[in-house]
Amino acid sequence: MLNDLNLKAITVMISAKCNLNCNFCFLHKNTAFLEYDKIIQDAWKNFTYIKNLEKVLNKLKVDTTNISHITIWGGEPFLDTKNFNENIPQLFQLFPNWEKSWTSTNFNINVSNIVELLQKIDEYTKKPFTFRIQISMDGPYYKEGHNVSKEIYKQKIKELMDILNQIYFKNLTVIFNFRATIDEETYLSDFTDKTNINTFFNYCKDLQDFFKRNIFNKKIFLDEDSFIPTPSYPSYATTEDGLTFNKIIRSWSYINNQKYQYELYQALGHITNNKYLFTKNNECGNLYKNLTIGPDGGITCCSNAFISNFQKYENIIKEENNLLHYSELKQEKNYVFNPLQMTPREIERIKWSVFNGAKNNYLTFNFLAMHLCQELALSNQIQSKYATDPILLYQHINLLDNIASCMYYNIHETKMPYISSPSTFRKYLNGITDYVIENETKKIKQKENM
């Protein structure tokens, strides 16, 4: 009974390559990605991907009728969707209760790829279906490798909306949102200047307003009105950086907007007082919540590590003598396995160690984080009040469990899925969590007064 997986979401790869080269990307790109992309495309083309999905889930004793969410991941997912689209009818057969999907795109793509995929889903879904598309952008900082200007975004928005506005979706609802990631170092240096914050906000507001102005389809929505960028992971923050982040976050508060708090929390990487807030969409690729299954049936610890079971990728990193990435890959590979190549006993052990180990990580995270943060406070690297007030510390750490318990970055930084490095705590526990709680308290009081 302990080993039963109550899985509701999976992630599939529809591409491994990307046409951009953002300097903070979680993917360490090399030529192996092109080869892996070919493997993915062939697997969809020959329908072996979907067969392997079925076999894997069968071996893991997952009831496919429970799967309601499929994350579509890459690289850049919309570079080439033709082969994936051909599998959509079979995906609905295998997952009859599939009703949600999520993906992230750099939007510097042929927009008709988005349209075709959406149309195919609408054609085959028998019930209401929500497809969320996150448009990943940097704002005015396209010099960091993102290289997509506002003009290109506007052009793509116009192209896309011109097509979508002509389509009647019978069951499909599409929700777009924008999300920007900024390199942590840039975030700290540039946003201490409120002028830059202003520029960023206006850039994003302009884009979003443009987007909204071009929506005429009742089934298309843009989520959120305001926009705050997220600092990239992993974090290398010192105490001083944490204090700077605190000032920067408070500087955004001039935006007098009801949805500001939600934006703030999302921008900070899901800092929240409700740990379920961001799991309802199953965006996080943590394997207990959302299993990433590759074209050969291989499973990785999360969607960000999708290529870590590809031998050529490892070989190239070794050839490059890239010690940092090799050490990261070694950690990722501890969570890589292929049920199709395992005995039932081996699968039972994997379920025990990896799945159930990941399942209970909130308690372990809170426990270890409490002690790490007390030590940080005693060393004056975070606010000293945390050293003497464990209840307060616990309250603040609870806000961080969605960010700081990210299995992917934790295994890179600390070799354990259950706890983050000290930098993450320095970043957030030098005032930002105070700010979140102040705002939450204000909201509660306002509600009481109403």
Next chain:
Amino acid sequence: MKNNYIEQDQQLFNDIIQRNYYSLFQKGQGAIEFFLNGYCRSNCEYCYLKQHQNELFPKELYNKEQIILNTELLIKWYIDNNFTCPINIFSGEWLTTELAEPILDLFYNYFKDLYNYQKPKKIVAPDNMNFINDKKLTNKIQNYIDKFKKIGIQFYISASIDGAKCDFGRTQQNEDFYIKCFNFLSKNKFLCHPMISSNNIKYWKENYLWWVNNAPDYITESLMMLEVRDETWTDESICDLLNFCDFLIDFKLEHFFNNDLIQFSKYIFKSNANKILNQYSPELLQIHSFMNDMDGSTCSFSNTLFIRVPDLTLGLCHRLYYEDLILGELQINNETKEIDNTLLMRNNSIPLLITKKFFKRSCMPHCESCIFEPICNGFCCGNSYENYKNILVPTMETCQMYKAKYTFLLEKYNKLGIFDLIESDKINFLSDLEKKYILNLKNQLLFFV
């Protein structure tokens, strides 16, 4: 920015060690372990050192001069920092090697002229007792024991022997070996720590009777029989373990407690009914989690600083010296040629250090929701890492073994009437919380059995 955080991490690492280890050592608490070498002539099947020697103690580290030099530096470091905690000397086998005399001489010479409050009370060395067949060497070791005693330090050897019926890996096994062992151990009142493994459990009933008939009483009455916590336990070997527990309970109740259930209950719950019956034994039901000073690990993981002597690296414990898990290293000052006060962190190891120091099983995956957690002996982080590359998830087979054992024990003790005694308040040494827990556990489990 990307490098500045490393400085803060290094500072934090040193602060944590100072606050949580050095300060403890200065009060005589905790322990420091010197990992001397990985060499051993025996071939015990369950031994992790045999299976992972190359990773835990690579051959190139074995350099006699370096080990002796570094041991001297470590002793000076110990004294300069006013430590007085026990020192453990860990190895495969070192007392039969060329390391023994120089190392023991160093300890003796550095400590002999200090005041008692400046010395460790104990230097502990678990050993496979292979030295016993060499009379000259045995006399030398006895001589060291006596010398240390005179200067107020107990040089304590804990015998790693499983017993004549279970010592399959020993290179020198004969009756004479055990006679000499027991003579030596009796003279010094040292104890033994035989292991119960899935491989030898079916011989343990015979083996236990061998201990009873051959070992001195003080050893048999407090024989520490610890289950090897690894992945080799099968349904068959678990059944053998339950049969052994059945036998052991009946035997001890009759021979050590004269069928006095109340005294026996005190032993199984508190292990201190008879002051010498205080080591771990498989039939015990000690409720660890309610004891404030217990972290739920039944080893010295949390409060011991483990140092691999040839390269002065700090490890999580002696079976976790894998390269990725090295916490840091002691540094030698270029000018003074002594160990520096500043340690060098490796591998972004602060979270690992935190996990080690503050380990609490009741907050770890699987264990946190397990009804047996308060009485469980717990898992071995080393074996977990070897199996899953995750030090915090218990090995599945170990878990199965303990769950089966504790279920059996509850059933057995229920049949003996011990829970009736608890319910009728005839047993008064359990706190209300402990009583509530154990009765609740019994009721839950035996409802299904």
